[in-house]
Amino acid sequence: MERNLLLKIQYDGSAYHGWQVQENARSVQGVFQEALKQVLHTQPDIKACSRTDTGVHAREFCLSMKLSHNIPPERLLGALNHFLPPDIAVLSCEEVPLDFHARYSCCGKRYVYEIWNNPIRSPFLHGRALHYYHHIDEKKLNEAAQHFLGAHDFTSFCTLDNRDMGDFTRTVTESSVTREGDMVRFTVAADGFLYNMVRIMTGTLLAVQQGRFVPEDIPKIIEGKNRKLAGPTAPACGLYLEKVFYKPQI
Amino acid sequence: MERNLLLKIQYDGSAYHGWQVQENARSVQGVFQEALKQVLHTQPDIKACSRTDTGVHAREFCLSMKLSHNIPPERLLGALNHFLPPDIAVLSCEEVPLDFHARYSCCGKRYVYEIWNNPIRSPFLHGRALHYYHHIDEKKLNEAAQHFLGAHDFTSFCTLDNRDMGDFTRTVTESSVTREGDMVRFTVAADGFLYNMVRIMTGTLLAVQQGRFVPEDIPKIIEGKNRKLAGPTAPACGLYLEKVFYKPQI
Numbered sequence: 001m002e003r004n005l006l007l008k009i010q011y012d013g014s015a016y017h018g019w020q021v022q023e024n025a026r027s028v029q030g031v032f033q034e035a036l037k038q039v040l041h042t043q044p045d046i047k048a049c050s051r052t053d054t055g056v057h058a059r060e061f062c063l064s065m066k067l068s069h070n071i072p073p074e075r076l077l078g079a080l081n082h083f084l085p086p087d088i089a090v091l092s093c094e095e096v097p098l099d100f101h102a103r104y105s106c107c108g109k110r111y112v113y114e115i116w117n118n119p120i121r122s123p124f125l126h127g128r129a130l131h132y133y134h135h136i137d138e139k140k141l142n143e144a145a146q147h148f149l150g151a152h153d154f155t156s157f158c159t160l161d162n163r164d165m166g167d168f169t170r171t172v173t174e175s176s177v178t179r180e181g182d183m184v185r186f187t188v189a190a191d192g193f194l195y196n197m198v199r200i201m202t203g204t205l206l207a208v209q210q211g212r213f214v215p216e217d218i219p220k221i222i223e224g225k226n227r228k229l230a231g232p233t234a235p236a237c238g239l240y241l242e243k244v245f246y247k248p249q250i
Numbered sequence: 251m252e253r254n255l256l257l258k259i260q261y262d263g264s265a266y267h268g269w270q271v272q273e274n275a276r277s278v279q280g281v282f283q284e285a286l287k288q289v290l291h292t293q294p295d296i297k298a299c300s301r302t303d304t305g306v307h308a309r310e311f312c313l314s315m316k317l318s319h320n321i322p323p324e325r326l327l328g329a330l331n332h333f334l335p336p337d338i339a340v341l342s343c344e345e346v347p348l349d350f351h352a353r354y355s356c357c358g359k360r361y362v363y364e365i366w367n368n369p370i371r372s373p374f375l376h377g378r379a380l381h382y383y384h385h386i387d388e389k390k391l392n393e394a395a396q397h398f399l400g401a402h403d404f405t406s407f408c409t410l411d412n413r414d415m416g417d418f419t420r421t422v423t424e425s426s427v428t429r430e431g432d433m434v435r436f437t438v439a440a441d442g443f444l445y446n447m448v449r450i451m452t453g454t455l456l457a458v459q460q461g462r463f464v465p466e467d468i469p470k471i472i473e474g475k476n477r478k479l480a481g482p483t484a485p486a487c488g489l490y491l492e493k494v495f496y497k498p499q500i
Contacts (some may be wrong), residue, residue, distance in 0.1 A: 012373040057374075086376035123262040124378070125337040126306075 005073060006064050006096040007080075008244075012087040012156075013057045014237070020051045023236040027198075028088060035083035039076065040069050047102040049244045050193075052108065055127065055236035059112075060091070062244040064102040081112045088144075100246075108245035110174065110189035113202045120184040129183070130202075130238035136184050136209050142177040143162045145186065147218035148201060149175050155225040157201055158194035159233065168194060177205065187242075199234045200227075206232035255323060256314050256346040257330075258494075262337040263307045264377040264487070278302075278311075278338060285333035289326065290319050297352045299494045300359065300443075305377065305486035309362075310341070312494040324433065332438040350496075358495035360424065360439035363452045364488045368432040379433070380452075380488035386434050386459055392427040394458045395436065397468035398451060399425050405475040407451055408444035418444060418475075427455065437492075449484045450477075457481035469490045 010031070017025035021033070029046065037043055044065040052058060071079075078094040084090070097103075114129040116122050121131045151171040158168060174189035186202055204221065207213050212231070213221070221229045259282070267275035271283070287293055294315040302308060320455065321329075324346050333341070349355075364379040366372050371381045401421040405460040408418060424439035436452055454471065462481070463471070471479045 001292065010370075010373050012376075086371065089371050089373050091370055102264075120341055121336065121339050123260050123337045123339050124260075128374070151337045243338065 001070075002066055002068050002098065004064060004066050004096050004098045004100055005076070005093060005172060006062060006100060006102065007077075007093045008091040009061050009063065010089045010091055011058050011061065012128070013052060013055050015087060017054045018052050018056065019048060019061070024169075028061075030241060031085060031088060032080075035080050037081040038083045040067065040071065042067070042069065047104075049106050050241070051103045053196075053236050056096055056239045056241070057128070058241040060243050061241055062102045062106070064096065064105075065239075066098070073084075102244075105246050106244055107247055108191045109193060109241065110187065110243040111193070111198045112240045112242045113186040113188075113198055113234065114240065115184040115186075115202075116182060117179075117184045121156065127237050130235055131209075132184070132206070134209075137145070138177050138179040138184050139216060141184075141186070141205045141208055144205055144213070144215035144218050145175045145177050145188075147199075147215065147222070148172045148188065152222045152226055154194055154197055154222065156221050156227055156230045157197045157204070158227065159196040159200070159229065170194075170197070189243075189245075196233050196250075199236065199240060200230050200232075201219065202234035202238070204231035206234065251320075252316055252318050252348065253320075254346050254348045254350055255326070255343060256312060256350060256352065257343045258341045259308065259311050259313065260339045260341055261308050261311065262378070263302060263305050263412060264339060265302045268302050268306065269298060278468050279301075281335060281338060282313075282330075285330050289329040290317065290321065292317070292319065297354075299352045300491070302490075302491060303446075303486050306412075306489045306491070307378070307426070308491040310493050311491055312352045312356070314346065314350055316348070316357075319448075321478050340361045352494075356494055357359055358423065358439060358441045358492065359443060360437065360493040360495075361443070361448045362490045362492045363436040363438075363448055363484065364490065365434040365436075365452075366432060367429075367434045372432075377487050380485055382434070382456070384459075386429075388427050388429040388434050390465060391436070392435075393467050394455055394463070394465035395425045395427050396440075397472070398422045398438065398464065402472045403475055404444055404447055404472065406471050406477055406480045407447045407454070408477065409446040409450070410477065420444065420447070429430055439493075439495075446483050449486065450480050450482075452484035452488070454455060454481035456484065459492045483492050 019028045021029045044067045047064045047135045049062040073093040080090045114131040116135045153169045172190045269278045271279045294317045297314045299312040323343040351385045364378040367386045403418045405418045422440045
């Protein structure tokens with residue numbers, strides 16, 4: 001009998017060319033499929049909540065797959081964690097209705113961009129956070145981040161490529177900049193994200209820090225619908241997919 | 251004119267065979283000396299607060315060196331951080347009296363042993379914490395840890411080798427086990443440490459967790475002055491040199 005499984009995984013993306021399988025590059029999906037093959041001796045079709053770029057991390061990344069194999073979910077979890085490398089872990093594995101799809105059933109995601117804000121780099125955060133030398137005024141950046149809230153056409157915050165077609169309107173439901181010691185975090189949740197959206201938002205907030213923009217410029221940058229108006233794309237290393245939202249299962 | 255400099259450094263020890271220079275092995279000291287050579291074009295004699303084993307980390311490791319080069323301390327700090335790899339950082343660099351010696355002037359050190367206590371490993375803590383599957387009763391382990399406090403002969407908590415001669419009495423001034431979410435930490439400070447002392451203390455605390463000992467066994471293990479009475483040596487990956495104590499400079 002065909003079953004549908006939802007797996008939540010976590011990974012340090014430093015050593016991977018993103019999620020998506022690519023030729024001649026090590027991807028999280030590729031390594032995950034290898035582990036699956038060792039456990040199930042078959043290659044189920046995996047549906048993922050999204051792609052992530054090279055070097056981007058995930059504290060929660062969701063994928064679903066249909067399979068006829070009758071392995072209990074908790075057994076599959078243990079076996080996959082045995083075969084996966086230490087920088088990838090399966091957090092949970094559960095049976096879900098057959099019409100569940102990790103990407104199409106997703107109703108939102110939360111990302112966090114982490115910035116190590118100290119003149120001295122941290123040896124423990126190499127590839128895990130952006131190192132920013134000058135002191136960040138997190139209150140000012142938080143003020144700027146408030147302007148992302150709501151439904152907007154985020155064309156200015158999107159690297160155009162084939163994957164983003166049609167409507168560029170996304171609804172941002174959380175947007176804040178906070179500090180915990182020397183760690184500054186930009187947290188943003190939305191019903192969906194355009195390509196590079198969080199990294200361009202972060203680069204724009206850092207341009208506010210550098211005095212290139214004031215917080216009140218954000219609405220104008222959004223309205224302009226032009227990528228050239230926003231700040232640069234921040235490096236991948238600070239970005240974490242934090243949470244994937246699904247409607248409660250009935 | 252000869253000057254004496256105190257440098258505080260931080261490193262992720264995962265990629266190193268400890269601090270000490272060794273033939274045919276990459277050590278923190280070796281890499282540090284290479285960077286020094288590039289900056290100063292000379293090879294000062296470095297005095298270090300201690301050695302660390304392969305895979306052990308340092309949030310604060312101290313070293314002193316005498317040099318006649320007149321480079322300002324803050325310039326040396328910046329230049330070293332430029333030439334050092336990302337998993338080593340110089341936190342501070344200051345001039346100290348000529349009689350200061352990173353090892354002989356040291357009056358104590360604090361270590362922290364970190365344990366990721368969750369059935370699922372963390373991809374972000376590989377090589378950075380011990381992964382312990384079963385739930386740890388941190389209150390019970392803390393009770394056991396209290397018995398380390400005070401001046402004791404710690405022969406039972408020492409891997410005998412050439413470096414530990416003479417008196418095995420050390421005075422433990424801090425010893426506690428705490429939990430923060432899934433992270434369990436054993437913190438221990440003393441006027442000095444024997445070889446593998448913190449790792450054997452940790453292994454013994456984990457043996458308490460496993461029911462091999464009760465907290466009240468610790469005094470008997472200490473009194474027995476026999477390595478075989480204590481628990482195993484915990485892996486290096488969870489160990490951090492946290493702080494090095496020096497008498498205030500007059």
